[in-house]
Amino acid sequence: MKIALIAHDKKKIEMVNFMIAYEPIFKKHELFSTGTTGTKIMEQTNLKIQRFMSGPLGGDQQIGAMIAENELDLIIFFRDPLTAQPHEPDVSALLRLCDVYSIPLATNVATAEILVRALEKGDFAWRDVIHKYKNK
Numbered sequence: 001m002k003i004a005l006i007a008h009d010k011k012k013i014e015m016v017n018f019m020i021a022y023e024p025i026f027k028k029h030e031l032f033s034t035g036t037t038g039t040k041i042m043e044q045t046n047l048k049i050q051r052f053m054s055g056p057l058g059g060d061q062q063i064g065a066m067i068a069e070n071e072l073d074l075i076i077f078f079r080d081p082l083t084a085q086p087h088e089p090d091v092s093a094l095l096r097l098c099d100v101y102s103i104p105l106a107t108n109v110a111t112a113e114i115l116v117r118a119l120e121k122g123d124f125a126w127r128d129v130i131h132k133y134k135n136k
């Protein structure tokens with residue numbers, strides 16, 4: 001599956017710890033991230049991640065573009081609900097596109113854990129069906 005990883009600054013340590021904990025699962029998948037989030041994860045794990053721009057510089061929109069193409073299967077976005085973001089419109093647009101395309105989205109670690117365990121169990125197989133018929 002193709003998975004996007006994004007964390008606001010105050011959530012980056014939580015994201016890195018989450019990725020360390022589930023590294024054996026994540027290494028079986030194709031990973032994408034916003035710039036700084038990906039750098040921090042790669043510094044602390046052996047995971048390979050394709051990084052986009054930093055969020056405030058357009059990274060959320062680049063990930064949004066992948067969602068609009070139905071290219072991503074899971075979004076893990078540890079949002080900081082207590083800090084105003086200069087690129088809030090980009091954040092909202094990304095979350096909105098997940099709902100437009102029914103893409104599984106975790107915005108906190110509790111939901112992310114449930115979705116990653118579901119991924120490991122094979123509960124994301126329906127995404128293969130979507131991909132199979134997407135280009136027809």
Ligand SMILES: O=C(CO)COP(=O)(O)O
Nearest residue numbers: 034035036037054055056
């Ligand atoms: O701002 C972000 C998401 O909105 C995250 O961007 P960075 O990973 O570059 O910090």
